[in-house]
Amino acid sequence: MMDDVGEGNGERGVTPRIVQREVRDFLRAHEQRRRQFPRSLLVGLFAGLVAVAFRAALIAADGLRDRLLLFVRAHELLMFPLPLLVGAAGGGVAVWMVRRLAPETAGSGIPHVKAVLHGLKTMRWPRVMAVKFLGGISGIGTGLALGREGPTIQMGAAVGQMVSGWFQCTARERRTLIAAGAGLAAAFNAPLAGLVFVLEEVQRDFSPAVFAATLVASVVADITTRVLLGQLPVYHVQTVAIPPLSLLPFALLVGAVAGVLGVAFNRSLLAGLGLFERLRRWPAWTGGALVGAVVGAVALGAPLVVGGGQHLVERMLAGEMPLSALAGVFALRFVLTMLSYGCGAPGGIFAPLLVLGAVIGLGIGDAAVWFVPDTAAPGPTLAVVGMAAYFTAIVRAPLTGIVLMVEMTGNYSLVLPLVVACLTAYGVADFLRDLPVYEALLERDLLRAQERPELGSTLLLDLTIAPGAPFDGKRIRDLGLPPGSIIVTLRRGRHEEVPKADSELVADDQITVLVAPDAAAALPMLRAGAG
Numbered sequence: 001m002m003d004d005v006g007e008g009n010g011e012r013g014v015t016p017r018i019v020q021r022e023v024r025d026f027l028r029a030h031e032q033r034r035r036q037f038p039r040s041l042l043v044g045l046f047a048g049l050v051a052v053a054f055r056a057a058l059i060a061a062d063g064l065r066d067r068l069l070l071f072v073r074a075h076e077l078l079m080f081p082l083p084l085l086v087g088a089a090g091g092g093v094a095v096w097m098v099r100r101l102a103p104e105t106a107g108s109g110i111p112h113v114k115a116v117l118h119g120l121k122t123m124r125w126p127r128v129m130a131v132k133f134l135g136g137i138s139g140i141g142t143g144l145a146l147g148r149e150g151p152t153i154q155m156g157a158a159v160g161q162m163v164s165g166w167f168q169c170t171a172r173e174r175r176t177l178i179a180a181g182a183g184l185a186a187a188f189n190a191p192l193a194g195l196v197f198v199l200e201e202v203q204r205d206f207s208p209a210v211f212a213a214t215l216v217a218s219v220v221a222d223i224t225t226r227v228l229l230g231q232l233p234v235y236h237v238q239t240v241a242i243p244p245l246s247l248l249p250f251a252l253l254v255g256a257v258a259g260v261l262g263v264a265f266n267r268s269l270l271a272g273l274g275l276f277e278r279l280r281r282w283p284a285w286t287g288g289a290l291v292g293a294v295v296g297a298v299a300l301g302a303p304l305v306v307g308g309g310q311h312l313v314e315r316m317l318a319g320e321m322p323l324s325a326l327a328g329v330f331a332l333r334f335v336l337t338m339l340s341y342g343c344g345a346p347g348g349i350f351a352p353l354l355v356l357g358a359v360i361g362l363g364i365g366d367a368a369v370w371f372v373p374d375t376a377a378p379g380p381t382l383a384v385v386g387m388a389a390y391f392t393a394i395v396r397a398p399l400t401g402i403v404l405m406v407e408m409t410g411n412y413s414l415v416l417p418l419v420v421a422c423l424t425a426y427g428v429a430d431f432l433r434d435l436p437v438y439e440a441l442l443e444r445d446l447l448r449a450q451e452r453p454e455l456g457s458t459l460l461l462d463l464t465i466a467p468g469a470p471f472d473g474k475r476i477r478d479l480g481l482p483p484g485s486i487i488v489t490l491r492r493g494r495h496e497e498v499p500k501a502d503s504e505l506v507a508d509d510q511i512t513v514l515v516a517p518d519a520a521a522a523l524p525m526l527r528a529g530a531g
Helices: 011-079 081-101 110-117 125-141 149-164 171-181 191-202 208-229 245-277 286-301 310-317 323-342 350-371 379-395 398-409 412-431 437-448 522-530
Strands: 459-464 485-492 495-497 510-515
Touching: 011 081, 011 125, 011 149, 011 171, 011 208, 011 286, 081 125, 081 286, 110 149, 110 171, 110 191, 110 437, 125 149, 149 171, 149 350, 171 191, 171 208, 171 459, 191 208, 191 398, 245 323, 245 350, 245 379, 245 412, 245 437, 286 323, 310 350, 310 379, 323 350, 350 379, 379 398, 379 412, 379 437, 398 412, 459 522, 510 522
Parallel strands: none
Antiparallel strands: 459 510, 485 495, 485 510
């Protein structure tokens, strides 16, 4: 008994000490959540206001683009170059702002948020907010095939960084507020999906502190957007009350097709970035201007295909898109997304991949009805399933995809086909050994930086030891940490201690590592060792 409980004069002498330590740890965690509650509320409020302003600005820009196209059609060939010039100007300005002012705002910005939360990069929130907002309006507003969800998430994370500066926050509390602002709630009017996305993809930390802060911020952001923009989710879908079980084989097929095409999406996205990388010796605005001109030309003949794609999804979910047009819509939207993201403009892939997923599901549903008239495969329902499956295949976050579609449709009975399709898509993409898109983009960014990030000051890095990781089962003395990096805290469950050289790390341990500015090269080793 003495060896099991540690030092002391017997069970009676040790038990009160253990209880006191547990009570102290519990009260410390409770105090931290109490401090974070008002901060999370502020993060949610300001993230919601930023999301509302960004969405309203893009709606206004879409209206201006639609009126421009009507004006050009009324004057036919006389005004033909105008959409090309506007598109080139918008894309060129957006990419110029990114390249010159804040390179971390290129694309969706989610890989940058993940890097910040892992201590690999810093968050310059004033620049991120300004460039993401203005550059996003310039690029997406003039027709680039990108979504506002990624920018909304990165700007929400910037809000978390801003709010953390108003209080005396520890490094861990600051990262928690950044993660809390990075939810999807303000982007989709879907608070639970915003919470799950942070826990499953962005932070990958299910600790009570992160859970509570993100839940508060997501709910407040959602309430803010609903008060100012209305109650309905961004994509409101009417579906059958209870889908029949005969729909499940079609959901399985949608998942398999989405898995294969999701891998194609990820690999094409990386290839597109590599292609535009060769243009970096050209003036900063060149790539964006070229893509913007192409998008402007496409808008003349197919205005629904450009921009965020919300009206296109609404047409498909309403059953107003013929089967004969779906293949062309998918191909054209796919190419425009690769070009728009590859040029480096600020904009996300959420909306584009949901559009493509809806095409996959609707196509399979309509084809099934065409070839087997007696089958029960409603196209709009399978379009919703396709959106979740394609999201899962690309992002590899099935729970987020399922919850997002349930909140968007308001129909919990869709859970079973959604689960079947998402797990199938996940399995197919994983079988093909494809990295999730944000992991691949983050890895690409780190490789471009030669995996040696520069630190401006001493860094406190929080890591969780994964089962089977190189550090799992090793004593701290045997880790081989380079000079300038030292493990200062070891947390196992509710117990927290200052580790010794003989302390052994096991799976699920949480460690805090102090990294000196001149020891930045240790970061990749620490990340790899923790798994």
